[in-house]
Amino acid sequence: MSENIMLPHPYKIIDIIPETEDVYTFRVETNAKVKSGQFFQVSIPKIGEAPISVSCMGENWIELTIRKVGKLTNEIFNLKPGDKIFMRGPYGNSFPIEEFKSKHLVVIAGGTGVAPVRSLLKYFYENPNEIKSLHFIAGFRDEKNILFKEDLKNFRTRFNTIYTLDRDKIEGFEVGLVTEHIKKIPFDSFEDYNVVIVGPHVMMHFAALECLKNGVNEEKIWVSFERRMSCGVGKCGHCKINEVYVCLEGPVFNYTKAKNLLD
Amino acid sequence: MSYCVSTKRMDEILKALQKDYKIYAPVRFEKRGRYSDTDLIRYAEINSIEDVVYDEKSHFSPKEVIYPITQALFYFTEDEYRESKVDDKKILIFARACDINGFRRLDTIFLKNGGVEDIYYKRLREKVKFILMECKEGWDSCFCVSMGSNKTDNYSLAVRFDGDNILVEVKDHEFINLFANEKEVEFTPQFVTSNPTKVNIPEIDSQELLEKIYNLEMWESYNSRCISCGACSAVCITCSCFNTLDIIYTENGRVGERRRVQTSCMHEDFTTMAGGWSFRKTAGERMRFRTLHKIYDYKLRFKEEHMCVGCGRCEERCPKLISFSSTINRLYDEVEKLKKGEVSRTREQASSTEEGK
Ligand SMILES: Cc1cc2nc3c(=O)[nH]c(=O)nc-3n(C[C@H](O)[C@H](O)[C@H](O)COP(=O)(O)OP(=O)(O)OC[C@H]3O[C@@H](n4cnc5c(N)ncnc54)[C@H](O)[C@@H]3O)c2cc1C
Ligand code: SF4
Ligand code: SF4
Ligand code: FES
Numbered sequence: 001m002s003e004n005i006m007l008p009h010p011y012k013i014i015d016i017i018p019e020t021e022d023v024y025t026f027r028v029e030t031n032a033k034v035k036s037g038q039f040f041q042v043s044i045p046k047i048g049e050a051p052i053s054v055s056c057m058g059e060n061w062i063e064l065t066i067r068k069v070g071k072l073t074n075e076i077f078n079l080k081p082g083d084k085i086f087m088r089g090p091y092g093n094s095f096p097i098e099e100f101k102s103k104h105l106v107v108i109a110g111g112t113g114v115a116p117v118r119s120l121l122k123y124f125y126e127n128p129n130e131i132k133s134l135h136f137i138a139g140f141r142d143e144k145n146i147l148f149k150e151d152l153k154n155f156r157t158r159f160n161t162i163y164t165l166d167r168d169k170i171e172g173f174e175v176g177l178v179t180e181h182i183k184k185i186p187f188d189s190f191e192d193y194n195v196v197i198v199g200p201h202v203m204m205h206f207a208a209l210e211c212l213k214n215g216v217n218e219e220k221i222w223v224s225f226e227r228r229m230s231c232g233v234g235k236c237g238h239c240k241i242n243e244v245y246v247c248l249e250g251p252v253f254n255y256t257k258a259k260n261l262l263d
Numbered sequence: 264m265s266y267c268v269s270t271k272r273m274d275e276i277l278k279a280l281q282k283d284y285k286i287y288a289p290v291r292f293e294k295r296g297r298y299s300d301t302d303l304i305r306y307a308e309i310n311s312i313e314d315v316v317y318d319e320k321s322h323f324s325p326k327e328v329i330y331p332i333t334q335a336l337f338y339f340t341e342d343e344y345r346e347s348k349v350d351d352k353k354i355l356i357f358a359r360a361c362d363i364n365g366f367r368r369l370d371t372i373f374l375k376n377g378g379v380e381d382i383y384y385k386r387l388r389e390k391v392k393f394i395l396m397e398c399k400e401g402w403d404s405c406f407c408v409s410m411g412s413n414k415t416d417n418y419s420l421a422v423r424f425d426g427d428n429i430l431v432e433v434k435d436h437e438f439i440n441l442f443a444n445e446k447e448v449e450f451t452p453q454f455v456t457s458n459p460t461k462v463n464i465p466e467i468d469s470q471e472l473l474e475k476i477y478n479l480e481m482w483e484s485y486n487s488r489c490i491s492c493g494a495c496s497a498v499c500i501t502c503s504c505f506n507t508l509d510i511i512y513t514e515n516g517r518v519g520e521r522r523r524v525q526t527s528c529m530h531e532d533f534t535t536m537a538g539g540w541s542f543r544k545t546a547g548e549r550m551r552f553r554t555l556h557k558i559y560d561y562k563l564r565f566k567e568e569h570m571c572v573g574c575g576r577c578e579e580r581c582p583k584l585i586s587f588s589s590t591i592n593r594l595y596d597e598v599e600k601l602k603k604g605e606v607s608r609t610r611e612q613a614s615s616t617e618e619g620k
Pocket of ligand 1: 048067072227228532
């Protein structure tokens with residue numbers, strides 16, 4: 001009998017870190033080998049299942065940063081350290097870290113979109129010599145919605161960072177959407193670079209256009225798609241766009257492919 | 264080897280087969296049809312050859328036999344889960360060529376896509392053998408010939424109902440003994456070679472053309488016609504999409520199950536994400552998605568064949584009388600126009616004239 005891909009397994013929650021009122025990071029015990037950009041199908045038996053990106057990973061754990069929006073996520077917010085959460089995965093492809101090495105990297109993320117790129121940023125934070133430079137633009141709606149405050153502070157020390165809030169004015173943060181800050185990236189001065197854009201659908205669309213306007217070559221842009229997913233393994237059909245299954249060939253796509261995917 | 268057997272004898276043979284097999288065929292459910300005084304014909308287990316409805320097309324496809332509308336994946340108790348079980352018996356399905364070919368599309372999704380097998384599908388699929396039901400001349404809505412799914416050799420037995428007798432071709436050695444005492448005849452099943460309905464599949468060979476197709480005004484006409492009920496997918500032999508759903512059995516919520524429930528890309532919430540954002544918001548956009556999936560991008564991905572097998576059930580089931588074959592032909596005409604550089608109305612043009620009014 002082949003392995004049952006739909007069957008989740010229990011894992012222990014070892015820590016819960018509130019990021020904002022409705023976004024918590026759950027540290028889960030597992031020795032699963034995970035690559036930056038991958039996701040798990042996370043569930044609570046009798047409640048439901050949903051895809052959640054890995055926001056950070058260590059020796060024997062991974063972190064899931066979850067926004068409380070519905071049936072499953074509401075219930076996850078009632079869990080305590082020591083409780084079990086069910087997962088299957090990891091699924092999906094990943095950011096091509098090897099390709100990013102020895103070049104300049106620009107990461108543009110909005111809101112919960114920071115979660116899927118967090119492990120990528122952490123990797124280059126730990127290994128700063130593996131990259132020429134890293135520019136990180138992170139945008140949040142307002143002060144209440146800022147995620148990963150500790151990480152953001154650390155990233156400032158090694159990366160060129162631009163943090164921005166849509167409206168609020170607070171110290172250390174610019175005002176405006178991430179797209180308004182893209183022109184500050186010195187693309188002209190890079191001989192070789194990559195750009196990663198992750199966030200809400202509309203934000204990725206306009207951020208990519210803004211990059212193109214600033215002379216970025218489209219092969220250098222990478223995005224991560226979110227789609228409704230019920231299986232994560234190419235069976236349920238929810239994530240399909242054209243001939244592509246986001247759960248299989250994605251969620252990370254090069255823009256040359258992504259721009260041709262017509263929903 | 265082929266035989267001529269009486270209906271009575273065939274019944275005995277079926278009885279003998281029932282020791283090892285569950286036997287499914289299109290069955291009449293009287294007065295259960297969509298309109299008053301009409302019958303419903305759908306797949307069910309049979310006990311007699313007389314249950315088999317062979318001279319009408321079934322309203323539902325045989326996919327439900329191995330891909331049920333709703334199916335328990337596993338059961339939860341307090342902190343463990345148990346995989347659902349299936350019957351040990353093997354399965355025999357009376358099916359037409361288009362449906363047998365349709366199962367190959369389901370196999371592709373459930374057993375091959377992504378390089379992993381779905382065990383819920385596999386464990387039933389492995390048990391299945393087909394009894395091909397010959398089609399006389401097909402029905403008005405059939406277009407299997409255009410889709411190349413009018414023929415198959417994937418069957419163990421093939422049958423032609425012929426008055427009080429049944430002609431049977433036995434292709435599978437397992438069943439030879441059952442027919443040892445029967446009268447041998449010359450019989451190989453005939454396949455329909457022409458349908459009243461024909462479709463032309465548009466050749467889409469560039470991204471530019473695809474983009475133009477996305478913007479065709481024709482899709483908009485479905486916004487008001489299609490009610491997004493998903494009936495077309497429910498009856499389609501090749502539609503495979505599902506939701507998963509957890510339910511609890513009891514007040515105290517200690518025991519429950521995770522179910523898989525068939526769904527349709529025609530439903531409004533098929534792509535709805537957290538926050539209510541969805542990617543295909545109008546019925547027209549969903550119609551476009553389904554159409555291109557069935558006659559373009561499935562083939563682009565898996566190479567061998569188009570997804571649609573031309574069984575024509577979708578148009579028979581549609582409460583708004585939307586014909587899929589006409590949709591394909593309409594698209595073909597539009598694509599021909601686009602290729603010739605003739606002006607074809609796009610969404611933008613349509614909406615700008617709207618505004619200009
Ligand atoms: C690859 C990938 C990675 C992801 N990573 C993360 C992550 O790291 N963190 C995170 O928080 N989220 C992530 N998500 C999103 C997450 O999967 C969804 O938010 C998920 O819906 C939450 O499940 P739920 O059961 O709590 O919400 P649901 O009960 O499914 O509801 C979520 C929201 O969806 C809408 N909705 C759902 N069903 C319908 C419907 N039928 N009609 C209308 N609206 C509906 C509602 O607005 C509702 O508020 C990711 C998604 C993908 C595809
Ligand atoms: S499409 Fe019609 S004629 Fe063709 S195999 Fe199916 S039922 Fe028979
Ligand atoms: S059956 Fe007809 S009305 Fe219903 S979703 Fe399909 S095309 Fe639309
Ligand atoms: S999530 Fe089910 S097919 Fe991709």
